[in-house]
Amino acid sequence: xxxxxxxxxxxxxxAILAIESNHSVVVSAPTGSGKTLIADYxxxxxxxxxxxxIYTAPIKALSNQKYKDFCRDYGxxxxxxxxxxxxxxxxxxxxxxxxxIYRNMALSHDPIVEQIxxxxxxxxxxxxxxxxxxxxxxxxxxxxxSVRFLCLSAxxxxxxxxxxxIESIKEHEVQVxxxxxxxxxxxxxxxxxxxxxxTLEEIKDIADIPDYKHVQGRKRSRRPNLKAPxxxxxxKEIKESKLPCLFFNFSRKKCQDNxxxxxxxxxxxxxxxxxxxxxxxxxxxxxxxxxxxxxxxxMQALPYGIAFHHAGLxxxxxxxxxxxxxAGSIKVLYTTxxxxxxxxxxxxxxxxxxxxxxxxxxxRFLNSxxxxxxxxxxxxxxxxxxxxxxxxxxxxxxxxxFIKKIISADTEPLNSRxxxxxxxxLNLIKNHxxxxxxAILKNNFFTFQKFGKGFSKIRRNMxxxxxxxxxxKLVHLGYVKDNKLTEKxxxxxxxxxxxxxxxxxxxxxxxxxLNEYQMLMILACLCxxxxxxxxxxxxxxxxxVNDLKKRLKSDDYLSREPRFNNLDSLTALMHxxxxxxxxxxxxxxxxxxxxxxxxxxxxxLDKINQxxxxxxxxxLRQILKSCQGLxxxxxxxxxxx
Numbered sequence: 132x133x134x135x136x137x138x139x140x141x142x143x144x145x146a147i148l149a150i151e152s153n154h155s156v157v158v159s160a161p162t163g164s165g166k167t168l169i170a171d172y173x174x175x176x177x178x179x180x181x182x183x184x185i186y187t188a189p190i191k192a193l194s195n196q197k198y199k200d201f202c203r204d205y206g207x208x209x210x211x212x213x214x215x216x217x218x219x220x221x222x223x224x225x226x227x228x229x230x231x232i233y234r235n236m237a238l239s240h241d242p243i244v245e246q247i248x249x250x251x252x253x254x255x256x257x258x259x260x261x262x263x264x265x266x267x268x269x270x271x272x273x274x275x276x277s278v279r280f281l282c283l284s285a286x287x288x289x290x291x292x293x294x295x296x297i298e299s300i301k302e303h304e305v306q307v308x309x310x311x312x313x314x315x316x317x318x319x320x321x322x323x324x325x326x327x328x329x330t331l332e333e334i335k336d337i338a339d340i341p342d343y344k345h346v347q348g349r350k351r352s353r354r355p356n357l358k359a360p361x362x363x364x365x366x367k368e369i370k371e372s373k374l375p376c377l378f379f380n381f382s383r384k385k386c387q388d389n390x391x392x393x394x395x396x397x398x399x400x401x402x403x404x405x406x407x408x409x410x411x412x413x414x415x416x417x418x419x420x421x422x423x424x425x426x427x428x429x430m431q432a433l434p435y436g437i438a439f440h441h442a443g444l445x446x447x448x449x450x451x452x453x454x455x456x457x458a459g460s461i462k463v464l465y466t467t468x469x470x471x472x473x474x475x476x477x478x479x480x481x482x483x484x485x486x487x488x489x490x491x492x493x494x495r496f497l498n499s500x501x502x503x504x505x506x507x508x509x510x511x512x513x514x515x516x517x518x519x520x521x522x523x524x525x526x527x528x529x530x531x532x533f534i535k536k537i538i539s540a541d542t543e544p545l546n547s548r549x550x551x552x553x554x555x556x557l558n559l560i561k562n563h564x565x566x567x568x569x570a571i572l573k574n575n576f577f578t579f580q581k582f583g584k585g586f587s588k589i590r591r592n593m594x595x596x597x598x599x600x601x602x603x604k605l606v607h608l609g610y611v612k613d614n615k616l617t618e619k620x621x622x623x624x625x626x627x628x629x630x631x632x633x634x635x636x637x638x639x640x641x642x643x644x645l646n647e648y649q650m651l652m653i654l655a656c657l658c659x660x661x662x663x664x665x666x667x668x669x670x671x672x673x674x675x676v677n678d679l680k681k682r683l684k685s686d687d688y689l690s691r692e693p694r695f696n697n698l699d700s701l702t703a704l705m706h707x708x709x710x711x712x713x714x715x716x717x718x719x720x721x722x723x724x725x726x727x728x729x730x731x732x733x734x735x736l737d738k739i740n741q742x743x744x745x746x747x748x749x750x751l752r753q754i755l756k757s758c759q760g761l762x763x764x765x766x767x768x769x770x771x772x
Contacts, residue, residue: 733766
């Protein structure tokens with residue numbers, strides 16, 4: 132079979148035949164093997180038929196990339212984008228959105244879901260995510276039975292179990308397509324301070340040799356005090372023929388620091404092709420963009436073919452780096468792991484600075500799925516005969532059996548992370564009878580994994596008790612009465628996080644005495660993610676803020692919310708915004724990276740959109756619209772899709 136002048140691999144052909152039979156399809160295939168061609172087939176086919184297709188992605192960067200790709204391939208008029216803070220062409224044939232947006236549409240019975248042929252879940256393995264995994268489950272559970280799914284992932288060890296669950300709850304055939312051959316094989320090696328590039332076995336052999344001082348009884352540890360390996364030394368050992376290289380760090384600051392360190396090592400000569408490209412890209416950019424610390428560091432590195440990429444950069448700078456990398460002008464790109472998901476740009480070599488990362492709670496080893504997701508970027512199909520993966524190993528972290536298990540195969544199965552949010556409970560009460568709710572609460576992947584195909588016969592499960600507990604709380608707070616939603620409940624079923632907190636502010640009387648600035652401050656507290664090392668250099672005390680603090684303190688429910696303790700600090704961000712300053716002015720007040728500031732303001736825009744959708748109060752909508760305008764004005768010089 133041929134499609135788009137390409138001879139299809141058997142797994143692609145099998146998936147397309149299943150789609151033509153109106154089946155859902157779960158595709159498990161290595162990174163770079165051509166899974167997205169199957170999604171392209173659905174989109175191309177259904178655009179011609181005038182049928183809606185939804186493409187979901189786990190992160191906004193991937194949504195934005197796909198939007199640009201599909202607009203180029205099919206025309207802007209046929210493609211829409213929905214990401215919370217951004218709405219473009221919502222009536223288009225193909226709607227690209229974050230998975231959360233689709234889940235919200237399916238749960239609330241949005242009319243759009245009546246018109247869908249297929250929902251494409253890119254990176255379906257995000258169902259394993261501890262915090263967000265339930266979103267993927269609910270997206271499937273609450274979809275119409277007429278909807279079909281295309282689930283794409285690099286490797287799914289229990290793909291048949293996952294497909295069987297979908298079949299059981301959606302009552303249609305789900306075909307599993309497994310392709311385990313990489314088009315470009317990987318050579319996986321390690322980098323040790325003493326041995327250089329080597330195998331895991333070679334490190335084991337030398338690590339097992341007792342230290343001389345240990346033998347003499349003067350030291351407890353068997354292992355010598357060996358300094359951690361250095362990224363510059365690894366790049367020195369990688370031959371020019373093995374570039375370009377994606378060098379993955381788990382710290383944004385390290386990405387920038389390492390790029391500068393590599394420049395100072397003088398390993399590469401200046402590439403005369405790069406400066407003209409940079410000049411053209413930045414010729415219309417504001418002076419403030421060029422004066423950012425990250426831009427200055429990048430301008431030192433780029434002429435040598437060295438760069439860094441992470442979510443803390445402004446969109447224009449990320450675009451520049453992506454364009455240069457795509458053009459083959461970057462030799463070494465230091466980047467965070469989101470690059471392995473958000474942007475389809477493979478390299479000949481992938482390096483890991485470490486196989487350990489901080490997950491928000493603890494430092495831990497990568498699991499096999501994380502390792503292969505990143506390692507899979509090595510080796511460009513049609514260009515390289517082989518891809519190379521090098522992992523830097525600190526002897527203090529050396530655990531031969533554990534590391535061997537991580538790199539040998541992706542053994543991480545899909546596991547349920549299902550949990551009942553307040554929003555889910557509200558929408559269940561609003562849209563379903565108790566009998567339907569009891570059935571739905573058994574449809575999750577967790578129950579299927581525990582009871583198998585007999586899951587439907589169990590009378591009640593743990594989620595039934597969780598539902599009743601949450602419902603009882605909602606009754607107590609006035610969101611539910613006599614098994615129906617009150618006005619507060621109807622409001623909060625349109626809010627997708629902090630449902631009760633936002634309800635107590637904007638569905639009760641609290642907001643009535645808030646002015647525009649106080650409302651901005653409340654929204655800022657809701658969206659700000661406090662971090663220990665964040666600093667605010669200038670604050671703006673005022674009567675408005677003092678009055679707001681008094682009002683919050685006197686409210687029984689809101690006085691218990693710790694996020695409002697950040698009110699004084701957040702004036703550093705919101706007062707300049709309210710005063711019609713740009714984001715560049717705000718950057719002078721904090722050490723937050725520019726990309727993090729953009730994300731913060733976009734999250735406020737998302738919250739505003741939800742509240743505007745939920746409320747019937749035209750005055751509140753008008754004030755929120757004004758707040759929205761202030762933030763859009765603040766982002767005016769840098770905000771692009």
